[in-house]
Amino acid sequence: MAPTSETLTAERILAATEEVLRRHGPAKATVVDVARALGVSHGSVYRHFRTKAALREAVTKRWLDRTTGVLAAIVAAPGLDPETRVREWLAALFAAKRRKAFDDPELFATYSVLTTETAETVVGEHIADLTGQLTEIVRTGAEAGAFTVEDPATTAGALFRATDRFHDPHYAREWELPGVEGEFEALVDLLIRGLRARD
Amino acid sequence: MAPTSETLTAERILAATEEVLRRHGPAKATVVDVARALGVSHGSVYRHFRTKAALREAVTKRWLDRTTGVLAAIVAAPGLDPETRVREWLAALFAAKRRKAFDDPELFATYSVLTTETAETVVGEHIADLTGQLTEIVRTGAEAGAFTVEDPATTAGALFRATDRFHDPHYAREWELPGVEGEFEALVDLLIRGLRARD
DNA sequence: GGAATGACAGGTATTGAAATCTGTCAGCTG
DNA sequence: CAGCTGACAGATTTCAATACCTGTCATTCC
Numbered sequence: 105m106a107p108t109s110e111t112l113t114a115e116r117i118l119a120a121t122e123e124v125l126r127r128h129g130p131a132k133a134t135v136v137d138v139a140r141a142l143g144v145s146h147g148s149v150y151r152h153f154r155t156k157a158a159l160r161e162a163v164t165k166r167w168l169d170r171t172t173g174v175l176a177a178i179v180a181a182p183g184l185d186p187e188t189r190v191r192e193w194l195a196a197l198f199a200a201k202r203r204k205a206f207d208d209p210e211l212f213a214t215y216s217v218l219t220t221e222t223a224e225t226v227v228g229e230h231i232a233d234l235t236g237q238l239t240e241i242v243r244t245g246a247e248a249g250a251f252t253v254e255d256p257a258t259t260a261g262a263l264f265r266a267t268d269r270f271h272d273p274h275y276a277r278e279w280e281l282p283g284v285e286g287e288f289e290a291l292v293d294l295l296i297r298g299l300r301a302r303d
Numbered sequence: 304m305a306p307t308s309e310t311l312t313a314e315r316i317l318a319a320t321e322e323v324l325r326r327h328g329p330a331k332a333t334v335v336d337v338a339r340a341l342g343v344s345h346g347s348v349y350r351h352f353r354t355k356a357a358l359r360e361a362v363t364k365r366w367l368d369r370t371t372g373v374l375a376a377i378v379a380a381p382g383l384d385p386e387t388r389v390r391e392w393l394a395a396l397f398a399a400k401r402r403k404a405f406d407d408p409e410l411f412a413t414y415s416v417l418t419t420e421t422a423e424t425v426v427g428e429h430i431a432d433l434t435g436q437l438t439e440i441v442r443t444g445a446e447a448g449a450f451t452v453e454d455p456a457t458t459a460g461a462l463f464r465a466t467d468r469f470h471d472p473h474y475a476r477e478w479e480l481p482g483v484e485g486e487f488e489a490l491v492d493l494l495i496r497g498l499r500a501r502d
Numbered sequence: 503g504g505a506a507t508g509a510c511a512g513g514t515a516t517t518g519a520a521a522t523c524t525g526t527c528a529g530c531t532g
Numbered sequence: 533c534a535g536c537t538g539a540c541a542g543a544t545t546t547c548a549a550t551a552c553c554t555g556t557c558a559t560t561c562c
Contacts, residue, residue, distance in 0.1 A: 111535095111538090112535085132545095133509090134522085134523060134524085135523075135524070135525090136522085136523065136524090143521085144536075145536065145538065146523090146525090146537095146538095147437065147525090147536070147537060147538070148535080148536055150525065150526080151536080152533075155524085155525075156523090156524065156525085162331045166436075179403075187508085188345060196328070199560050211521085244562080255427050258485075258486075258489050259493065261486060261489070261491075262486070262489045262490040262493050263493075265468045265486065265490060266465040266490055266493070267465075268463045268467050269467050269472075274473050286457075287457075287460060287461070287464065290457050290458065290460070291461040291464060293461075293466055293497075294458065294461050294462075294465070294493075294494060294497040294498070295465070295502075296496060296497075297496070297497040297498075297499075297554090298492075298494060298495075298496040298497030298524090299493070299496075300491040300496075302496075310505095311506090313506090319558085330553075331515095333552085333553060333554085334553075334554070334555090335552085335553065335554090342505050343506075343507090344506065344508065345507095345553090345555090346506065346507060346555090347507075348554085349555065349556085350505075350506080353555090353556085354554085355553090355554065362532055389523095398519080402550090421555085427523070463526095503562100504561105504562100505560105505561090505562090506560085506561075506562100507557105507558105507559080507560070507561085508555095508557100508558105508559090508560100509536065509556105509558095509559105510556085510557095511554105511555095511556090512542070512545075512553105512554090513552105513553080513554075513555105513561105514549080514551105514552085514553070514554085515550105515551085515552070515553080516549100516550080516552080517533105517545095517547105517548100517549085518547105518548100518549095518550105518552080519546105519548100519549105520545105520546085520547085520548105521539090521544105521546070521547090522543105522544080522546080523542105523544070523545080523557105524541105524542090524543075524544085525536100525540105525541095525542095525543100526539105526540085526541090526557080527534105527537105527539095527540090528537105528539100529536105529537085529538095529539105530535105530537070530538100530559095531533105531534105531535090531537090532534100532535095532536100532537080
């Protein structure tokens with residue numbers, strides 16, 4: 105279709121894959137479609153990705169990693185007190201997921217399917233990344249004497265699981281309901297009170 | 304098949320429906336199957352339930368209500384301090400759901416599908432029942448001076464949502480993983496610390 | 503006469519043949 | 533000669549014909 109003369113890179117294939125997925129959905133998007141969108145034969149796609157599953161994993165990872173960067177900035181941001189850092193990180197995670205779901209519903213629905221396919225690998229690593237960031241926040245908060253926690257990783261895991269409803273795509277349709285903001289605030293308040301240092 | 308001479312009641316139809324659902328699964332269980340299992344014509348089933356959807360809702364409600372009773376006992380149990388009551392109620396909810404998933408996986412998978420069909424009605428009421436029970440526990444705890452909460456219903460909602468992972472069927476496959484007990488305890492500890500009265 | 507039946511119309515699932523897709527590879531091309 | 537192509541085998545998906553199911557109701561049965 106668009107027979108570009110640029111060299112065929114993994115990134116160009118992934119961008120085309122995402123576009124095909126957005127147009128056709130996860131069930132009907134084929135490797136042949138991706139190749140056609142790039143103006144190459146599907147054999148060329150297989151030079152860069154061993155299988156269709158590997159291509160789907162890569163495009164899913166690419167999508168998930170877009171979120172991770174924003175959040176990392178909050179982990180590293182200087183001058184935030186520990187409670188604010190936790191609150192802002194959780195709020196940013198919720199906001200990022202919700203923005204994705206709202207701005208491009210078709211693509212979000214598509215990736216919601218893809219993430220169930222790759223739950224064990226790509227999604228597992230994504231969750232490990234996120235809980236790792238949260239562990240760092242909890243650990244520094246504990247070191248600063250603001251939080252009382254036995255083990256930062258365990259507590260970070262509990263925080264992440266407690267807020268599942270506000271970042272797991274499974275609950276996406278509830279993110280637009282009136283009152284979610286308040287529900288989110290009430291939950292985060294409760295969790296932060298649980299983190300606070302005790303004498 | 305079993306041409307019982309007993310009169311045809313809604314309860315007998317629901318029991319037969321559950322059995323048919325267990326055997327055939329949610330996709331292939333038909334009203335004709337239910338009638339055949341009871342030794343009657345399918346027209347007779349329609350005398351008790353207006354539509355197949357109504358039959359499915361009723362059997363789902365029956366299944367969900369089996370859990371509610373056990374938990375109500377904990378709400379009403381005398382001599383429990385507020386923290387213990389919250390902890391035991393949440394633990395009993397988790398245990399009940401997990402037992403259902405473990406004891407009869409086929410039936411659990413079937414009801415997991417049915418609950419997505421009836422999310423707005425039957426499941427909504429079930430969740431309202433449960434958060435109502437939890438609100439009662441939080442309210443009495445606050446009145447006893449053990450908890451500091453602005454609004455018991457809001458806090459109960461936060462507690463319920465925070466523990467989604469341990470009662471939402473969506474996460475059922477994680478309930479058998481090693482370490483879930485510890486994850487559950489860590490989360491409940493954090494939540495209860497958040498509830499505690501502050502000076 | 504109140505409950506149950508079974509034929510029926512309209513709609514939804516099943517089935518199997520045909521079309522398409524995945525993944526490979528020998529050969530082409532720049 | 534590194535990258536790309538397109539024909540191919542086996543697996544999966546699509547599609548249309550058929551079978552079955554849902555919901556109704558005039559009729560039958562105790």
